[in-house]
Each structure stands twice: as structure tokens, then as C-alpha cells.
Amino acid sequence: MKIQLLSDLHLETEAFDPEPAPGAELLVLAGDIDATWAGYRRFAGWPVPVIVVAGNHEFDFRELDGAWPALRDECTRLGFTLLQREATVITAADGRRVRFAGATRWSDFGLFGDSGRERAERAAGYFLRLMGATHHGQPFDAAAVRAEGLACRAWLEAELARSAAGAWDATVVVTHFGPSLRSADPRYGRQPGTASFCNADDDLLPRADLWLHGHLHCRHDYLVDRPGRRHARVACNARGLVDKGEAEGHDALRVVELR
């Protein structure tokens, strides 16, 4: 299955015109497409199915309780499939049935273990205040983000433990946040702030054939060993911000092939 992957277009400030990639059977939008949501309309009438996983910026200055159903309504109106702790099976051109398991997978700040969590949460505080979101009427602070992150992790763990029982032939996970320190942005590397970008989901990686994510404003494509089986693959095709040089070298027509 050939999948066009886009994320972190940040259309709330960036100028970018999406185009369908030749040969792609599906488009995955892995979050931070547009904090205003207006940019989602640019994908209306897309020639192949569109799967959406929300990023953190989709919730800027919003109350999560109301934003989730509103974002779902918007996606439904545009004909997209929003995956928030949900899975769907899509049949590829070659006849294989591919399960897509999607969740934002907010940070649980556990990337550096329990001992590094306090520093990681402190590093996140400033950006969470800038985000200005609320959840259940309370500030969406590090503790609230962690609770959401752990709920996503629990759902993913249970979903990936389910037996296919003939219902699908391959599994693609889509998250906004990165699943491993291996997805860290090389500009920042191993530091407390990186726990706001990546989770330690390395144990789950072998249970997916392909794991797509965004959030890090850089590109990734790496393999994960699976003894006795073909390796799993992790890919990120985030665009990022032009004035920070992040979009340099970004291939908007990049297609990731699930083999």
C-alpha cells in the first residue's frame, strides 16, 4: 500500500498548497495541519481516502471536551476518517487488508523514565501555558497531558494486542507524537524537552508493520528489528516552519510504501 504522509503543515501561519502524490492509495494527515482547522478544507475532494490524527496544535486555545466532537464533525463533513483511539481496516490495491490504529498519543513525559519525569514536565510547562487549552474546564497542564497520553498508550497497547483473526493482514499505527527517542529532533537530541515530543513506546514498535508520526519538525525513516520477521518501519514527514529552515528539503509528494 502506498501512503502519502503529511504533518506539521501549520497552515495557520505557513503558505503551502497540498497536492495529491501520484500513485498514492491513501493520504495520512498526522497532525498540526492547522490550528484554526480552516486548512483542512484544502483536502476536500481529495482523490483517495484521507485519515486524520489530530496534533496538539489542533487544540490551541480550545476546550478539549468540545473540540474533539467538533473536529470529528468537521472531518466527517469533509469525508475524512478521524482516528482518536480508533482503528479502521482499509483494503489496499494489492488486496491486503490494512488496519490503521490511530491516536494523538500525547506525551506522558516518561521518555527518560520516572527519574526524568519531573524535569520533563517542568520543561513542558511554558509551552503548555502558551497553548492555552483546557480539559474538563481546567488548564491542560503537564499532569492533564500525561493523563491523556497514558490513556492513548493503554488504548494502543490493547489494540495492538488484539489478534487479527483473519480481519487484517498488516498494521499501520498513526500517532502525532513520536514513539521513540530515535525520533528525536537531532537539533535538540537527548534533553528534558524532548520528552514533550517522543514517548518510550519502543516496546510497541514491533507490533506494527509501519508507524507513522509527526510533531518533530524533521524527517525520519528508520527500521526496527523484529526477530524472525521483516523489520517494522517508522516514518515522519513533517514540514515544519519555513522561517526556521525546517521545511527545507521537505518532499510534499513523499509516498511511504507498506511492504
Ligand SMILES: [Fe+2]
Ligand atoms: Fe508541529
Ligand SMILES: [Fe+2]
Ligand atoms: Fe505537534
